[in-house]
Amino acid sequence: MNNIRSSYRYRCEPDITNGNLGFRVVRGSFTLGYTIFGKITGADGVTVSLSGDISGTQTVNSGENYLFTVEYGGNYMVTPSKDGYTFFPESQTFDNVTDNQTQNFIATIISYTISGIVSGADGITVTLSGDASDSHTFSSGSSYSFNVEHGGNYTVTPTKTGYTFTQSSKSFTNVISNQTQNFIATIITYTISGTVTGANGVTFTLSGDATDTQTVNDGWSYSFTVDYGGYYTVTPTKEGYTFTPASQTFNNVTYDQTQDFVAKSIDIQDYFTLGSTMEEVRAVQGEPTSITVWEYLNEIIWEYGSGYSASSVTFSYDNKVVIEYDNYGGDLNVSLGTKVQDSYFTLGSSQGDVIKAQGTPTSITVWEYLNEIIWEYGSGYNASSVTFSYDNKVVIEYDNYGGDLNIGS
Structure with a gap:
């Protein structure tokens, strides 16, 4: 029984050797x-x-x-x-x-990357769709990157309101390697246009988020190209003319805009008055030395001259007409009316009565929140003043320190 291995199967068979009956072990076949x-x-x-x-x-x-x-x-x-x-x-x-x-x-x-660079605008959202979804927002010049799986089908889409892209989207089918696609954003543009009638040589000025000028003749059209979402104002000007409307503002532009303007010749006078337009003041006084805008105060101030001797004209920001002035420098040709001899005013008198008694004041100041309008005659410490109520425009106070007022009993 030597050389028996446990990995095999065995069987016993009869064996006759030299006439003797015995058995032998035979290895199986498996x-x-x-x-x-x-x-x-x-x-x-x-x-x-x-x-x-x-x-x-x-x-x-x-x-x-x-x-x-x-x-x-x-x-x-x-x-x-x-x-x-x-x-x-x-x-x-x-x-x-x-x-x-x-x-x-x-x-x-196995995973791969779909990546690229976005340019042309900040705040671009890049979205992955298909067998996986994801989205991120990037600034101009930044790289985006998505991890995707072997064999998948995907689409990458850049978006930003008001912009188009060199390729609106890019699809990747049966991805078996890293993929790259760049996107360039271009802002959508619109036109602000219209016609002008009533004058030749009208200058149109575009201001706001873009600036431009064009000169247009009677019956012709102006046209400005502007960017999506911008804020713009179009203003026509020509010396000696007023325009209806005086200007037009376009806020958050998201489609083409139109505004026509009508020019009207100014009857040039030797003076301006309360309620005169900017064009009328310019026709009388010429171009101001300086212009200051106080939108929150509803004021636009034109100065003539400089320093302490400067005179000024104040327009309302809303409708661009004269609401105040001071003529301390004597540079303004302004008139509210003519003084009438032997005329007087008293408490409760109207502004017309005061003009007859005093003529055109040296300055006018409006304090709406105090319900006061103050007319000054003269200047400095010797000036006299008349105060009207803002509501009904009658005299409620005065001081005659300068002795300039013709006050009745």
Whole structure:
């Protein structure tokens, strides 16, 4: 019974040697079998291959087991595979198998990047759709990047309100490598246009988020190209003319805009008065030395001259007509009316009565929140003043420190 191996099966057969009956042990034709098995996770349709002393293949889904029967003492290798996936471990070797063996494998899909650069605008949203979804917002010159899976189908779309892009979107089908696509944003533009009638040589000025000028003749059209979402004002000007409207503002432009203007010749006088337009004041006084805008106070102030001797004209910001002035420098040709000899005023008198008694004041100041309008005659410490109520424009106070007032009893 020498040389008996446990890996084989044996049988006893009768044997006659030299006339003696005995038995002999004969090895069978097959060996003992073992199994190599394990679980696959992470992917369906994984091919598991056995190689070495025996070969074979099986296709296994995630969560299922593979199983191979192998022979005692054999050398084998088990290798999982699926296109677009890596495995841990990549394979497993079993040498001189003398027992059942186990090895699990974990599949991980291969990932790639879809990336690029956005330019032309800040605040661009780049969106990934398809077999995966994601979105991020980027400034001009920044890089975007999305991680995607092997074999997937994806679309990348840049968006920003008021902008178009060199490519509105880019699709990637059956991705098997890293992908790149850049996007350039271009702002949408619109036109502000219209016609002018009543004068030749009218200058149109665009101001606000863009500036431009055009000169247009009677019956012609002006046209400015502006950006989406901008704030703009169009103003027509020509010396000696007023315009209806005086200007037009366009806020948050999201489509083409139109505004026509009508020019009217100014009857040039030797003076301006309360309620005169900017064009009328310009026709009398010429161009101001300086212009100051106080929008929150509803005032636009034109100064003539400089320093302490300067005179000024104040317009309302809303409708651009004279509401105040001071003529301390004596530079203004202003008139509210003519003084009438032997006229007087008293408390309760109207502004017309005061003009008859005093003529045109040196300055007018409006204090609406105090319900007061103050007319001054003279200047400095010797000036006299008349105060009217803002509501009904009658005299409520006066001081005659300068002795300039003709006050009745």
